[in-house]
Amino acid sequence: MIHDPNETRPSASEATDDLSSETGNAPSPDALHLRRIRSFVTRAGRVSTGQRRAMDEFGPRFVVPFSGEQPDWNIVFGRAAPRVLEIGFGMGATTAEIAAHRAGDDFLGVEVHEPGVGALLKLIGEQSLTNIRIIQHDAVEVLEQMIAPESLDGVHIFFPDPWHKARHHKRRLIQPKFVALLVSRLKPGAYLHCATDWQNYAEQMLEVLGAEPALENTADGYAPRPEYRPVTKFERRGLRLGHGVWDLVFRRRSGN
Numbered sequence: 001m002i003h004d005p006n007e008t009r010p011s012a013s014e015a016t017d018d019l020s021s022e023t024g025n026a027p028s029p030d031a032l033h034l035r036r037i038r039s040f041v042t043r044a045g046r047v048s049t050g051q052r053r054a055m056d057e058f059g060p061r062f063v064v065p066f067s068g069e070q071p072d073w074n075i076v077f078g079r080a081a082p083r084v085l086e087i088g089f090g091m092g093a094t095t096a097e098i099a100a101h102r103a104g105d106d107f108l109g110v111e112v113h114e115p116g117v118g119a120l121l122k123l124i125g126e127q128s129l130t131n132i133r134i135i136q137h138d139a140v141e142v143l144e145q146m147i148a149p150e151s152l153d154g155v156h157i158f159f160p161d162p163w164h165k166a167r168h169h170k171r172r173l174i175q176p177k178f179v180a181l182l183v184s185r186l187k188p189g190a191y192l193h194c195a196t197d198w199q200n201y202a203e204q205m206l207e208v209l210g211a212e213p214a215l216e217n218t219a220d221g222y223a224p225r226p227e228y229r230p231v232t233k234f235e236r237r238g239l240r241l242g243h244g245v246w247d248l249v250f251r252r253r254s255g256n
Protein backbone atom coordinates (compact mmCIF):
# COMPACT_ATOMS: atom_id res chain seq x y z
CA MET A 1 0.00 0.00 0.00
CA ILE A 2 1.63 3.21 -1.04
CA HIS A 3 -0.79 5.91 -0.01
CA ASP A 4 -0.30 7.77 3.21
CA PRO A 5 -2.66 5.98 5.56
CA ASN A 6 -3.13 9.03 7.72
CA GLU A 7 -4.07 11.34 4.95
CA THR A 8 -6.78 9.65 2.98
CA ARG A 9 -7.79 6.42 4.63
CA PRO A 10 -10.22 5.62 7.40
CA SER A 11 -8.37 5.57 10.67
CA ALA A 12 -10.96 3.46 12.42
CA SER A 13 -10.02 -0.18 12.69
CA GLU A 14 -11.28 -2.41 9.95
CA ALA A 15 -12.25 -4.71 12.79
CA THR A 16 -15.16 -2.37 13.54
CA ASP A 17 -16.49 -3.18 10.09
CA ASP A 18 -18.83 -6.06 10.52
CA LEU A 19 -21.96 -4.60 12.04
CA SER A 20 -24.09 -7.53 10.93
CA SER A 21 -25.83 -9.84 13.30
CA GLU A 22 -23.27 -10.78 15.87
CA THR A 23 -25.67 -10.28 18.74
CA GLY A 24 -27.82 -13.29 17.93
CA ASN A 25 -30.98 -11.12 18.11
CA ALA A 26 -33.15 -10.81 15.02
CA PRO A 27 -32.63 -7.25 13.70
CA SER A 28 -35.59 -5.01 12.98
CA PRO A 29 -36.04 -3.83 9.36
CA ASP A 30 -34.87 -0.36 10.43
CA ALA A 31 -31.75 -1.82 11.95
CA LEU A 32 -31.13 -3.76 8.77
CA HIS A 33 -31.35 -0.54 6.78
CA LEU A 34 -28.87 1.13 9.10
CA ARG A 35 -26.58 -1.84 8.80
CA ARG A 36 -26.21 -1.58 5.02
CA ILE A 37 -22.61 -2.38 4.27
CA ARG A 38 -20.74 0.79 3.41
CA SER A 39 -17.44 1.35 1.65
CA PHE A 40 -16.23 3.73 4.38
CA VAL A 41 -16.15 4.15 8.13
CA THR A 42 -17.09 7.50 9.59
CA ARG A 43 -13.97 8.95 11.15
CA ALA A 44 -13.66 12.03 13.28
CA GLY A 45 -10.61 13.60 11.55
CA ARG A 46 -9.50 17.06 12.65
CA VAL A 47 -10.47 19.94 10.41
CA SER A 48 -7.59 22.43 10.35
CA THR A 49 -8.11 26.15 10.82
CA GLY A 50 -7.39 26.79 7.16
CA GLN A 51 -9.83 24.10 6.07
CA ARG A 52 -12.53 25.50 8.39
CA ARG A 53 -11.97 28.98 7.02
CA ALA A 54 -12.28 27.64 3.46
CA MET A 55 -15.48 25.81 4.41
CA ASP A 56 -16.97 29.02 5.77
CA GLU A 57 -15.86 31.13 2.84
CA PHE A 58 -16.33 28.78 -0.12
CA GLY A 59 -18.74 26.14 1.21
CA PRO A 60 -21.90 28.11 0.42
CA ARG A 61 -20.91 28.41 -3.25
CA PHE A 62 -19.22 25.08 -3.90
CA VAL A 63 -20.84 22.54 -1.54
CA VAL A 64 -24.15 21.11 -2.66
CA PRO A 65 -26.18 19.73 0.26
CA PHE A 66 -27.26 16.13 -0.09
CA SER A 67 -30.93 15.86 -0.93
CA GLY A 68 -33.39 13.28 -2.19
CA GLU A 69 -33.91 15.26 -5.38
CA GLN A 70 -31.95 15.77 -8.55
CA PRO A 71 -30.77 19.36 -8.87
CA ASP A 72 -30.52 20.99 -12.27
CA TRP A 73 -26.76 20.58 -12.54
CA ASN A 74 -26.48 23.14 -15.35
CA ILE A 75 -27.83 25.71 -12.92
CA VAL A 76 -25.59 24.46 -10.10
CA PHE A 77 -22.46 24.76 -12.27
CA GLY A 78 -23.71 27.86 -14.06
CA ARG A 79 -23.21 26.37 -17.50
CA ALA A 80 -23.76 23.25 -19.62
CA ALA A 81 -20.44 21.39 -19.90
CA PRO A 82 -19.28 17.77 -19.87
CA ARG A 83 -19.72 16.53 -16.30
CA VAL A 84 -17.46 14.10 -14.44
CA LEU A 85 -18.27 12.57 -11.07
CA GLU A 86 -15.38 11.73 -8.75
CA ILE A 87 -16.01 9.32 -5.89
CA GLY A 88 -13.82 9.55 -2.78
CA PHE A 89 -11.52 12.46 -3.64
CA GLY A 90 -9.63 12.23 -0.33
CA MET A 91 -7.83 15.54 0.23
CA GLY A 92 -8.73 16.70 -3.29
CA ALA A 93 -5.25 17.40 -4.70
CA THR A 94 -5.85 15.25 -7.78
CA THR A 95 -9.35 16.70 -8.25
CA ALA A 96 -8.06 20.27 -8.20
CA GLU A 97 -5.20 19.50 -10.57
CA ILE A 98 -7.45 17.78 -13.09
CA ALA A 99 -10.09 20.53 -12.87
CA ALA A 100 -7.43 23.20 -13.45
CA HIS A 101 -6.18 21.43 -16.58
CA ARG A 102 -9.62 20.56 -17.92
CA ALA A 103 -11.27 23.93 -17.54
CA GLY A 104 -13.92 23.05 -20.12
CA ASP A 105 -15.27 20.19 -18.00
CA ASP A 106 -17.18 20.27 -14.71
CA PHE A 107 -16.30 18.03 -11.77
CA LEU A 108 -18.64 16.86 -9.05
CA GLY A 109 -16.60 15.47 -6.15
CA VAL A 110 -18.22 13.23 -3.57
CA GLU A 111 -16.44 12.55 -0.29
CA VAL A 112 -17.60 11.66 3.22
CA HIS A 113 -14.51 12.82 5.09
CA GLU A 114 -14.94 16.40 6.34
CA PRO A 115 -11.25 17.45 6.42
CA GLY A 116 -11.05 16.32 2.78
CA VAL A 117 -13.96 18.60 1.90
CA GLY A 118 -12.21 21.47 3.69
CA ALA A 119 -8.93 20.69 1.93
CA LEU A 120 -10.51 20.73 -1.53
CA LEU A 121 -12.37 23.96 -0.76
CA LYS A 122 -9.04 25.47 0.25
CA LEU A 123 -7.54 24.46 -3.11
CA ILE A 124 -10.58 25.82 -4.94
CA GLY A 125 -10.07 29.16 -3.19
CA GLU A 126 -6.29 29.28 -3.68
CA GLN A 127 -6.53 28.43 -7.38
CA SER A 128 -9.78 30.29 -8.12
CA LEU A 129 -11.30 27.15 -9.59
CA THR A 130 -14.89 27.46 -10.72
CA ASN A 131 -15.60 24.04 -12.26
CA ILE A 132 -15.83 21.91 -9.09
CA ARG A 133 -18.80 21.22 -6.82
CA ILE A 134 -18.73 19.01 -3.74
CA ILE A 135 -21.22 16.77 -2.01
CA GLN A 136 -20.27 15.48 1.44
CA HIS A 137 -22.20 12.24 1.51
CA ASP A 138 -22.15 8.53 0.65
CA ALA A 139 -21.62 8.29 -3.11
CA VAL A 140 -24.01 5.35 -3.38
CA GLU A 141 -26.91 7.49 -2.18
CA VAL A 142 -25.77 10.46 -4.24
CA LEU A 143 -25.83 8.33 -7.39
CA GLU A 144 -29.18 6.84 -6.53
CA GLN A 145 -30.91 10.08 -5.66
CA MET A 146 -29.13 13.09 -7.11
CA ILE A 147 -27.79 11.93 -10.46
CA ALA A 148 -30.13 11.33 -13.38
CA PRO A 149 -29.76 8.24 -15.56
CA GLU A 150 -27.50 8.73 -18.59
CA SER A 151 -26.31 12.15 -17.44
CA LEU A 152 -22.58 11.77 -16.70
CA ASP A 153 -19.73 12.07 -19.19
CA GLY A 154 -17.24 10.36 -16.92
CA VAL A 155 -16.57 8.88 -13.50
CA HIS A 156 -13.26 8.90 -11.61
CA ILE A 157 -12.55 6.50 -8.76
CA PHE A 158 -8.92 6.86 -7.77
CA PHE A 159 -7.40 4.63 -5.10
CA PRO A 160 -10.65 3.57 -3.43
CA ASP A 161 -10.18 1.99 0.00
CA PRO A 162 -8.83 -1.49 -0.76
CA TRP A 163 -10.20 -3.17 2.39
CA HIS A 164 -7.29 -5.58 2.49
CA LYS A 165 -8.73 -8.41 4.55
CA ALA A 166 -10.76 -10.98 2.63
CA ARG A 167 -13.63 -10.75 5.11
CA HIS A 168 -13.86 -7.01 4.40
CA HIS A 169 -13.87 -7.30 0.60
CA LYS A 170 -17.65 -6.91 0.71
CA ARG A 171 -16.98 -3.26 1.60
CA ARG A 172 -15.10 -2.59 -1.61
CA LEU A 173 -16.80 -0.07 -3.83
CA ILE A 174 -16.24 -1.91 -7.10
CA GLN A 175 -18.83 -4.68 -6.91
CA PRO A 176 -21.27 -5.79 -9.64
CA LYS A 177 -24.32 -4.09 -8.11
CA PHE A 178 -22.58 -0.77 -7.60
CA VAL A 179 -21.05 -0.88 -11.08
CA ALA A 180 -24.52 -1.47 -12.57
CA LEU A 181 -25.74 1.65 -10.73
CA LEU A 182 -22.75 3.65 -11.96
CA VAL A 183 -23.24 2.52 -15.54
CA SER A 184 -26.90 3.54 -15.46
CA ARG A 185 -25.77 7.12 -14.74
CA LEU A 186 -23.24 7.24 -17.60
CA LYS A 187 -24.22 8.57 -21.00
CA PRO A 188 -23.64 6.08 -23.81
CA GLY A 189 -19.96 6.44 -24.73
CA ALA A 190 -19.05 7.99 -21.35
CA TYR A 191 -16.02 6.67 -19.48
CA LEU A 192 -15.31 5.08 -16.10
CA HIS A 193 -11.73 5.46 -14.89
CA CYS A 194 -10.53 3.56 -11.82
CA ALA A 195 -7.02 3.37 -10.41
CA THR A 196 -5.60 1.33 -7.56
CA ASP A 197 -2.24 0.46 -6.08
CA TRP A 198 -3.50 -2.83 -4.65
CA GLN A 199 -3.04 -5.71 -7.08
CA ASN A 200 -5.75 -7.92 -5.68
CA TYR A 201 -8.26 -5.06 -5.99
CA ALA A 202 -7.05 -4.29 -9.52
CA GLU A 203 -7.80 -7.89 -10.44
CA GLN A 204 -11.26 -7.62 -8.88
CA MET A 205 -11.89 -4.38 -10.78
CA LEU A 206 -10.87 -5.97 -14.07
CA GLU A 207 -13.12 -8.94 -13.43
CA VAL A 208 -16.16 -6.93 -12.29
CA LEU A 209 -15.92 -4.21 -14.95
CA GLY A 210 -15.16 -6.81 -17.62
CA ALA A 211 -18.28 -8.76 -16.65
CA GLU A 212 -20.61 -5.74 -16.92
CA PRO A 213 -22.24 -6.17 -20.35
CA ALA A 214 -22.88 -2.44 -20.81
CA LEU A 215 -19.16 -1.62 -20.49
CA GLU A 216 -16.30 -2.11 -22.91
CA ASN A 217 -12.65 -1.96 -22.01
CA THR A 218 -10.72 0.77 -23.84
CA ALA A 219 -7.54 -1.24 -23.39
CA ASP A 220 -6.46 -4.84 -23.57
CA GLY A 221 -6.63 -5.37 -19.80
CA TYR A 222 -5.13 -2.54 -17.72
CA ALA A 223 -4.85 0.85 -19.40
CA PRO A 224 -1.85 3.16 -19.61
CA ARG A 225 -2.31 6.03 -17.12
CA PRO A 226 -4.29 8.73 -18.98
CA GLU A 227 -2.19 11.90 -18.95
CA TYR A 228 -4.92 13.89 -17.14
CA ARG A 229 -4.45 11.78 -13.98
CA PRO A 230 -1.47 13.24 -12.13
CA VAL A 231 0.94 10.95 -10.30
CA THR A 232 0.48 11.68 -6.59
CA LYS A 233 3.46 11.96 -4.26
CA PHE A 234 2.47 8.72 -2.50
CA GLU A 235 2.20 6.98 -5.83
CA ARG A 236 5.61 8.28 -6.87
CA ARG A 237 7.13 7.03 -3.64
CA GLY A 238 5.49 3.62 -4.13
CA LEU A 239 6.63 3.38 -7.71
CA ARG A 240 10.18 4.12 -6.55
CA LEU A 241 9.83 1.22 -4.12
CA GLY A 242 8.77 -1.04 -6.96
CA HIS A 243 5.04 -1.16 -6.18
CA GLY A 244 2.53 -1.24 -9.00
CA VAL A 245 -0.35 1.05 -9.94
CA TRP A 246 -3.14 -0.12 -12.22
CA ASP A 247 -5.47 2.11 -14.25
CA LEU A 248 -8.67 0.79 -15.77
CA VAL A 249 -10.61 2.81 -18.34
CA PHE A 250 -13.92 1.46 -19.57
CA ARG A 251 -16.66 3.06 -21.69
CA ARG A 252 -20.38 2.58 -21.68
CA ARG A 253 -21.37 0.87 -24.88
CA SER A 254 -23.47 3.02 -27.18
CA GLY A 255 -26.14 0.40 -27.80
CA ASN A 256 -26.83 -0.23 -24.08
Ligand SMILES: C[S@@+](CC[C@H](N)C(=O)[O-])C[C@H]1O[C@@H](n2cnc3c(N)ncnc32)[C@H](O)[C@@H]1O
Binds near residue numbers: 009040089138160
Ligand atom coordinates in the same frame (compact mmCIF):
# COMPACT_ATOMS: atom_id res chain seq x y z
C1 LIG B 1 -8.09 5.68 0.02
S1 LIG B 1 -8.88 7.19 -0.11
C2 LIG B 1 -8.34 7.79 -1.68
C3 LIG B 1 -8.50 9.25 -1.82
C4 LIG B 1 -8.09 9.87 -3.15
N1 LIG B 1 -8.94 9.43 -4.24
C5 LIG B 1 -6.65 9.62 -3.46
O1 LIG B 1 -6.35 9.09 -4.52
O2 LIG B 1 -5.79 9.96 -2.64
C6 LIG B 1 -10.57 6.75 -0.42
C7 LIG B 1 -11.54 7.86 -0.08
O3 LIG B 1 -12.83 7.45 -0.47
C8 LIG B 1 -13.76 7.96 0.48
N2 LIG B 1 -14.96 7.12 0.36
C9 LIG B 1 -15.05 5.79 0.54
N3 LIG B 1 -16.29 5.36 0.29
C10 LIG B 1 -17.02 6.46 -0.05
C11 LIG B 1 -18.38 6.64 -0.41
N4 LIG B 1 -19.24 5.62 -0.47
N5 LIG B 1 -18.80 7.88 -0.68
C12 LIG B 1 -17.94 8.94 -0.62
N6 LIG B 1 -16.64 8.82 -0.29
C13 LIG B 1 -16.18 7.59 -0.01
C14 LIG B 1 -13.04 7.84 1.80
O4 LIG B 1 -13.55 8.74 2.77
C15 LIG B 1 -11.60 8.18 1.40
O5 LIG B 1 -11.32 9.53 1.58
